[in-house]
Amino acid sequence: MISEILFESPNHKFIYFGKDSERPDYIIDTNQYLLIHDKVATIMDPGGIEMFSSVSSAFAGEVRMSEVKYIFSSHQDPDVISALALWLSITDSKVIIDRIWSTFISHYGARPENMIMVEDTGMKLNMTKDYAFEIIPAHYLHSPGHLNLYDPVSKILFTGDIGAALVPKEDLKGKRKPNIFVQDFDSHIKYMEYFHKRWMPSNEPKKVWIDRVSKLDVEMIAPQHGLIFKGKEMVGRFLTWFDSLKVGLYSK
Numbered sequence: 001m002i003s004e005i006l007f008e009s010p011n012h013k014f015i016y017f018g019k020d021s022e023r024p025d026y027i028i029d030t031n032q033y034l035l036i037h038d039k040v041a042t043i044m045d046p047g048g049i050e051m052f053s054s055v056s057s058a059f060a061g062e063v064r065m066s067e068v069k070y071i072f073s074s075h076q077d078p079d080v081i082s083a084l085a086l087w088l089s090i091t092d093s094k095v096i097i098d099r100i101w102s103t104f105i106s107h108y109g110a111r112p113e114n115m116i117m118v119e120d121t122g123m124k125l126n127m128t129k130d131y132a133f134e135i136i137p138a139h140y141l142h143s144p145g146h147l148n149l150y151d152p153v154s155k156i157l158f159t160g161d162i163g164a165a166l167v168p169k170e171d172l173k174g175k176r177k178p179n180i181f182v183q184d185f186d187s188h189i190k191y192m193e194y195f196h197k198r199w200m201p202s203n204e205p206k207k208v209w210i211d212r213v214s215k216l217d218v219e220m221i222a223p224q225h226g227l228i229f230k231g232k233e234m235v236g237r238f239l240t241w242f243d244s245l246k247v248g249l250y251s252k
């Protein structure tokens with residue numbers, strides 16, 4: 001598994017983990033992220049049970065498990081959060097999830113006392129006394145209770161399955177290690193199109209989300225699968241493409 005620091009200042013870090021060369025092809029490729037402010041950490045979509053040992057050892061290179069206080073779950077899917085019981089066994093953390101999934105992720109070992117249930121309108125969450133991130137609603141994209149995390153310091157928007165791409169391993173090769181950023185937007189479309197059309201149910205939620213996100217100052221869109229959109233131009237190209245895409249019931 002590779003890692004890459006997406007943003008770093010003396011007391012703030014946003015780190016990418018993924019592109020695990022050991023991952024068998026029958027498991028969907030996932031990206032994991034770690035947000036650290038002072039000595040408090042939030043992990044984002046830490047992944048499935050089969051990824052737990054590689055993800056937890058990669059995270060351990062950056063943070064003490066006793067410093068992990070929040071597990072952000074963009075939605076309820078197994079590739080996002082099925083390892084929850086294992087994470088709760090090695091951290092003293094609370095899982096952040098949309099309220100509609102709270103009784104469902106209890107099947108992954110969560111209990112009401114270790115959950116933060118997010119209402120439909122989203123919320124700000126104070127990670128430390130002087131730092132908060134924003135939980136942005138992204139419902140029906142694809143999950144009916146889908147959340148994004150916006151970090152106002154790095155200006156990175158973690159979008160869960162929005163912007164996801166299924167990129168073949170051979171197309172990830174960079175000069176020294178697998179590439180994690182979109183290089184050529186037009187040639188990346190073929191890896192995103194089917195995923196968005198088939199998983200997302202209808203066009204209306206896209207419009208609501210695009211309006212909401214357009215009001216934020218976003219430097220990077222970081223999805224749970226595929227590659228990161230880095231820089232305002234790439235972010236803008238993704239939003240324009242997504243806006244014009246017909247999805248779900250309207251895609252035929």
Ligand SMILES: [Fe+2]
Nearest residue numbers: 075077142161
């Ligand atoms: Fe999903």
Ligand SMILES: [Fe+2]
Nearest residue numbers: 077079161224
């Ligand atoms: Fe996913």
